[in-house]
Amino acid sequence: MATKTKIDELKEALKAQIKKEKEEQAPRNERVSVKRMAPPDQPMRVRILGPTEIFASEDVKSLMVNLPDGKMSVQRRYSSVIERLKEGEIKLKLAYPTSSVKEKKYHISAGWMITSHNLCEILVKSCEEKTSSKK
Numbered sequence: 001m002a003t004k005t006k007i008d009e010l011k012e013a014l015k016a017q018i019k020k021e022k023e024e025q026a027p028r029n030e031r032v033s034v035k036r037m038a039p040p041d042q043p044m045r046v047r048i049l050g051p052t053e054i055f056a057s058e059d060v061k062s063l064m065v066n067l068p069d070g071k072m073s074v075q076r077r078y079s080s081v082i083e084r085l086k087e088g089e090i091k092l093k094l095a096y097p098t099s100s101v102k103e104k105k106y107h108i109s110a111g112w113m114i115t116s117h118n119l120c121e122i123l124v125k126s127c128e129e130k131t132s133s134k135k
Helices: 002-024
Strands: 044-049 054-067 070-075 081-085 088-094 103-108 111-116 119-124 127-129
Touching (some): 054 081, 054 103, 054 119, 054 127
Parallel strands (some): 044 119
Antiparallel strands (some): 044 054, 054 070, 054 088, 081 111
């Protein structure tokens, strides 16, 4: 019986350790909480995601992306869409611009854009920020 209680104690200790580790770790690509009916002045959240990392996460007024058949501008409260993206430059007009930076540009690989409930996620393999402009 003594060995049985030791085994039970070890199992309980292991379960407690696993539970503690799970509480400390957040999911790698945790989704942003966004309300379905966003107020008109709420900025859109844009996240540029890679297979293993988050390249950027910005609050924007609008963004411009390259599609295989042309350019597309996405505003706040845009309808739910899934679009294929062409490799090239995307422009983000920041919702909270600083005096020196009002727009950010990124060069992305081909990928996908998913927009829903004021959240736009851009899924690509590679992304690098270009120099910011004052426009």
